[in-house]
Amino acid sequence: MQRINIFLLLLLLIGFASCMKDEVLWQKGRMNHKSRSAGLFITNEGNFMYGNSSLSYYDMEEETVENLVFFETNGFPMGDVAQSMVIRDTLGYVVINNSSKIYVINTNTFKCVGKIIGLNSPRYIHFLGKHKAYVTDLYAKKISIIDPLGDYEKTGIVNGKIIGSIDVSNDDTEFYQHPTEQMVQYKQFVFTNCWSYDNKILVIDTNTDKVVDTIEVLKQPTSLVIDRFNHIWTITDGGYKDSPYGQEAPGLQCIDAETRKVLKTWRFEFDDWPSEVQINGTKDILYFINKHVYRMPASLTAEPECFIKNPDVDKQNGGFYGLTIDPNTGEIYVANAIDYQQQGIVYRFDRTGIPVDTFKVGIIPGAFCFKPSLD
Template identity: 55%
Template sequence: MKRFIAFVFMLFLFQSCMKDDYPVGENVFYDDADGVFITNEGNFMYGNASLSYYSPEKKTIINDAFFTANGIPLGDVAQSMEIRNGLGYVVVNNSGKIYVIDIKTFKLVGKITGLTSPRYIYFMSDEKAYVTDLYAKAITIINPKTYTVTGKIDVNNNYSQFYQHPTEQMVIYNNWLFVSCWSYDDKVLVIDTNTDKVVKEITVGKQPNSIVIDKNNKVWVICDGGYKGSPYGYENPSLIKIDAKTFSIEKVFDMEKGENQPSKLTINGHRDTIYYLNNGVWQMPVNAQQLSANPLIPEKNPGKKDKLFYGLGINPKTSEVYITDAIDYLQNGILYRYLPSGKPVDSCKVGIIPGSFCFKDND
């Protein structure tokens, strides 16, 4: 009973890093300044995913923004979010849908259904976007204007032992869409966006979980290597650089096996520096010939409470570093904000298992 009361209380409580500028009530949100959305996954099968919104200028946080603005829960496992034409597309993985919201008021304006286990969305135009999927063995094509499914790209490799290909993150070069295949897989798929067909499978390390493209048109993939006892195998994690023009692997940076797996590869706005999580936040110029020797921001500090870094985002305008701490995966997590140098700026409470960031640019 106490847990239920606490849960209801948290649905209506706005937690501020310094002060709370937003009153509790119906339809009170309106923010046309720069901001940051945080998708809080929540616990699998609990339906307690949520959306937080952080104002860098005011240093304020709005938690449960979607619920408060719309009076309905976000759903089960908020995986990611992207913005297009003033609308935010929130991918809710285990609910099999994408909610579309006004990014100034957080009000619901539409939803996309008919999805199996959606993960990420990538916009090709106002009327075409791709949605990756963990279990569908297909990439779904949608029309963002009409909120409808318009097609599928079959990615099934007919390998029955593992559920391949589970598609994850996407980047594009010319008309080539590069897609990482994460769970029990070792491929990056190349899709011709003119024909919506798979034209190439690039074998990388085990479980490529995230992908970016740099200013030199090199595709970077981070592979977590699996885990000890995995039926798919366990190997050293790796960071891999692929030439987007030739589809060839240029360099493999091997990492040591550890208690955490490298993840959340991201890149700054200039696309000249990459970042990732691996027992801390690591930073690396795209022209570097070896991995950095020390993390930019360590996860563990002697004499201080250890953190559990889970989400990572780089502000494309300021290069400030945003990190989330999942703590124990049960209680509300923490958002940390740092300068590009790694100096802390702010921190505040967010939702349960805060996983990804979406930056709102008012320009």
């Protein structure tokens, strides 16, 4: 008799679960995160056209990582190729390149509070004020001007929208120029590097929202930072073998933000592939990837030194792919994409290069974003 009752109870439970809607079941088991402490977001690109990008969150104090935090919190995937992320106040703007949108999340709960659509192939976002930001684009031949908040203060929902654009097209029809990427600001001027099949840094006057100057650099500048001396640093990959745009030895270049002149160029080996120039919190030490992690003082007389060795440098696939520096502690985080198919790895080092922690994240970890503490 007791066995029959247990059997009937199991049938009832199964029947009850089958009557529940899928979203109700998910609501009962979803992530409910809330944190006031500092942390680090990792945007995992995922594979192009697979829609498997993801967001990871690392608690630096507890040394714990949570993966798939966007999906587990909101119940839907981010989309195709998570390119970058920027935090303003308590909102995180995650740029989803091939899905042509920006998701906006509460950085303490990971809940999606809105999105910005109507973009072409967005890459990076740069804030100019509460209701104005620039979004660069790989294919649009324009930089979008957006209102990143919309009516958020009234409704609690970000209904950001495109409010204008900056024409960056030119007369070169052979290549799809100018594809705009990262941005730094000096006075009212925003500088953006043009990477794919290009060799220009554009200068935009934020008062008029127009391109007012161009700076010619080496082929394919991949990234951009500005130091405490108002020098802009870019690193170039030089193109690739048999590229229709040609190939040259890559390099590191320093540009005076005031005069917009190239002050010095450091050249690398012809087949090197440098990337990810970064700067520390005091803006006086540069870091970049060239198989290994290199560092150097932000000085015209310094030379790069190999700082952190890449354990996978001799492998056909894998190796260092993403890089960031904690602006408060000087700690270094390096992402390894491994084979671009499985979960990537992030290495954490202290400011002297001593390993601190290692943790797995999503597929192709490419960019980082530090979340400040609310305390």
